[in-house]
Amino acid sequence: MDREQTSARIAALIEPFNKKGVAITDATRFTDDLEFDSLTVMDFVAAIEDEFDIIISMNQQAEIENYGQLVDAVVKLQD
Amino acid sequence: MTDMLSENETEAHVDLFSKFDPLIEMRRNLLASGVEDPFNLVMERVLSPTVAVCNGRETILLGTYNYMGMTFDPDVIEAGKQALEDFGSGTTGSRVLNGTYAGHKAVEQALCDFYAMDHAMVFSTGYQANLGIISTIAGKSDYIVLDIDSHASIWDGCKMGDAEVVPFKHNDIVAMENRLRRIPAEAGKLVVLEGVYSMLGDIAPLKEMIAIARKYGAMVLVDEAHSMGFIGPNGRGVAEDQGCLDQVDFVIGTFSKSVGTVGGFCVSNHPKFEIMRLVCRPYVFTASLPPSVVATAATSVRKLMHAGKKRAHLWENSRTLHKGLKDAGFQLGTDAPQSAIISVIMPDLERGAAMWEALLHEGLYVNLARPPATPANMTLLRCSLCAEHSAEQVQQIIGMFTRAGKAVGILG
Numbered sequence: 001m002d003r004e005q006t007s008a009r010i011a012a013l014i015e016p017f018n019k020k021g022v023a024i025t026d027a028t029r030f031t032d033d034l035e036f037d038s039l040t041v042m043d044f045v046a047a048i049e050d051e052f053d054i055i056i057s058m059n060q061q062a063e064i065e066n067y068g069q070l071v072d073a074v075v076k077l078q079d
Numbered sequence: 080m081t082d083m084l085s086e087n088e089t090e091a092h093v094d095l096f097s098k099f100d101p102l103i104e105m106r107r108n109l110l111a112s113g114v115e116d117p118f119n120l121v122m123e124r125v126l127s128p129t130v131a132v133c134n135g136r137e138t139i140l141l142g143t144y145n146y147m148g149m150t151f152d153p154d155v156i157e158a159g160k161q162a163l164e165d166f167g168s169g170t171t172g173s174r175v176l177n178g179t180y181a182g183h184k185a186v187e188q189a190l191c192d193f194y195a196m197d198h199a200m201v202f203s204t205g206y207q208a209n210l211g212i213i214s215t216i217a218g219k220s221d222y223i224v225l226d227i228d229s230h231a232s233i234w235d236g237c238k239m240g241d242a243e244v245v246p247f248k249h250n251d252i253v254a255m256e257n258r259l260r261r262i263p264a265e266a267g268k269l270v271v272l273e274g275v276y277s278m279l280g281d282i283a284p285l286k287e288m289i290a291i292a293r294k295y296g297a298m299v300l301v302d303e304a305h306s307m308g309f310i311g312p313n314g315r316g317v318a319e320d321q322g323c324l325d326q327v328d329f330v331i332g333t334f335s336k337s338v339g340t341v342g343g344f345c346v347s348n349h350p351k352f353e354i355m356r357l358v359c360r361p362y363v364f365t366a367s368l369p370p371s372v373v374a375t376a377a378t379s380v381r382k383l384m385h386a387g388k389k390r391a392h393l394w395e396n397s398r399t400l401h402k403g404l405k406d407a408g409f410q411l412g413t414d415a416p417q418s419a420i421i422s423v424i425m426p427d428l429e430r431g432a433a434m435w436e437a438l439l440h441e442g443l444y445v446n447l448a449r450p451p452a453t454p455a456n457m458t459l460l461r462c463s464l465c466a467e468h469s470a471e472q473v474q475q476i477i478g479m480f481t482r483a484g485k486a487v488g489i490l491g
Contacts, residue, residue: 039455042227042246046254055261057222057243 001078006052007071013047014067026068052078112429114436117447127151128339128467133444139472139479141462142446146419147308147389148467149339149379159340162374169369174201175356178367186377190346193380194315194330198352201344201373203365205304205333206232208343211361212300212329213271214240221267224258224292226250226283228276228454230302242269249276249454252287259295268297274317275305278453278461279412280420282306286321293326300329308337308383309390309419309466334376337383342368342376389466393419396464396473403477404462408490412459422448423460423480430487431458437483443476 001009011024017040018024022033030036036044045056048070054077056064064070084090110116115134124132128148129140149155162182172178183201190199202208213236217223221242225233228249237244245262247254255270262268270292272283285301292299303316311319314337318324328349334342345355356362368376394416401416404423412422425431428449435447438460446461453459462476484490 037456038451042248046248049261050257053261055243055245055258057245058237059243 001075003071003075006075006078009051010048010067010071010074013051014044017044024067026066026071028067029065030067030070031065048074054078109428109432112432114432115439117432117435120439120444125150129465129472131444133439136439136442138439138442138444139468139476140444141464141468141476142444143465144305144336144463145339145465145467146305146393146463147337147339147383147386148465149337149382152339152379152382154382155339155375155378158378159371159375163371166370168371170367172366173363174367175363180367180370180373182370182373182377183367186342186373186380187344189377189380190332190344193313193384194324194346196330196346197348197350199344199346200352200355200359200362201342201368201376202362203342203368205331205335205343206235207361207365208331208333208345209233209302210236210239211359212331212345212355213237213269214361215355215359216298216329217242217267217269221269222262223269223271224255224262224297225271226255226273226276228278229271229273230277230304231452233271233273233302250281250283252284252291255288256291256295259291259297262295264296268292268295269300270297271300272302273305274301274303274310275418275420277305277420278448278457278459279422280416280418280461281413282310282317282417284321285318286323289318289323289326298328299326300331301327302331304331304333304336305418305420307332308386309393314383314386314390334372334379338376338379340372340375340379342372386466393464393466395470396466396468397421399470399473400462400464400476403473404480407477407481407484409480409484419464421462421464423462425458425460426489428458430489431460434460434483434487434489437487438479441479441483443479443483 052074064073120133122131122133128145128150131138131140166180170178187199187201209232217240219241222245223237223242224245226249227246245258247258272288275282289299301318306316308314310317315324318327330346332344334340397416397419400421405411410424438445448459448461450456
């Protein structure tokens with residue numbers, strides 16, 4: 001799956017967690033812009049893991065701050 | 080690289096404490112409302128496992144982990160006094176140097192006998208047992224799969240080690256299997272579970288979870304801190320109760336709950352387990368427990384092997400309190416009593432603190448638990464029962480809760 005397709009599927013998954021309807025770009029930050037707390041992060045990560053059948057360990061999550069980095073990580077993890 | 084400053088220049092001072100400002104502010108607001116500080120209580124005198132004098136008031140203790148009431152057991156106290164006289168007040172050394180006395184070996188043998196397992200390793204606290212074992216056995220490119228509601232000592236053990244950390248939703252068997260399934264087959268895997276989760280007092284479906292962990296070739300560690308001495312026919316914990324203790328590779332436990340003193344341990348049948356004593360840093364680089372502590376622990380552990388009547392009474396207390404509080408209209412952490420912890424869910428921190436204070440004025444101490452220690456940002460009044468609470472005390476407790484709940488406006 002290419003980056004664009006992956007991004008589209010993640011964009012759909014993020015919607016229920018995007019309570020304030022923030023416009024999502026690659027630069028959107030999960031903690032600062034979307035105000036995700038640790039529980040939201042867990043639920044959101046689980047949704048992505050199940051959608052793409054991958055694991056994003058907490059060690060990997062620590063490196064992901066914004067939406068663009070998440071898409072890149074998911075693209076890489078599907079290889 | 081930044082340039083070196085010349086002698087007459089200084090940079091602005093960054094206060095490393097400013098990160099704590101939100102918490103400082105939250106505490107200030109809470110205390111400004113006039114409630115007693117819930118995190119600064121002093122027990123002036125302790126009269127028994129269930130009664131102490133707090134802030135000048137005689138108070139029933141319902142927020143200790145003294146589940147089996149061993150702290151004032153005459154045999155336990157006598158053993159401690161004798162060891163203090165015979166071996167002195169402390170060891171002043173590591174277990175692997177000068178800090179292993181006859182008493183340390185004796186308490187490890189008592190644990191082997193209690194669990195019917197081959198190896199036991201005693202740490203200076205339960206926190207260090209999780210920290211040490213988890214960080215040591217799961218190394219680089221291994222995976223730790225753990226429940227999201229795991230105790231801080233488990234999380235810190237993960238953080239201290241080099242393994243990949245993969246959490247799953249609390250007690251969710253499917254979520255756990257999905258994560259195990261996706262880990263590379265050749266990777267080392269450790270599944271970390273708890274018998275009783277202490278915030279809500281709920282137990283884990285260990286039998287099902289451990290079977291799945293085994294299916295994917297994972298080793299299994301179960302923290303039985305809140306179940307030892309009480310749950311299971313021999314008090315070995317939830318895994319014993321569910322008939323799957325033989326499938327557990329490592330049991331972590333503590334002396335600071337049912338055993339009634341302080342210290343932590345890991346028991347295991349792993350044939351190479353003894354090497355842990357040389358490679359586990361939280362075991363090696365700290366002083367061993369004082370002789371009096373290991374003597375009280377050994378005596379207490381051996382007495383807990385034959386404590387069937389006390390276990391039965393504690394279960395009765397748990398059932399009575401759960402029903403009493405439920406009937407009074409409180410919202411509880413579990414639908415049925417699953418452990419010696421009955422967790423009462425508060426609408427918010429302010430009313431939780433007010434309720435905590437009202438109970439203290441009634442003469443009852445419970446634990447106030449608040450985020451981030453609690454799941455789903457709940458504020459909880461955590462009640463932990465003791466085998467030494469009498470049936471009358473439990474009725475008294477229900478009355479106190481009901482009066483305080485009405486006074487604070489939590490009950491209609």
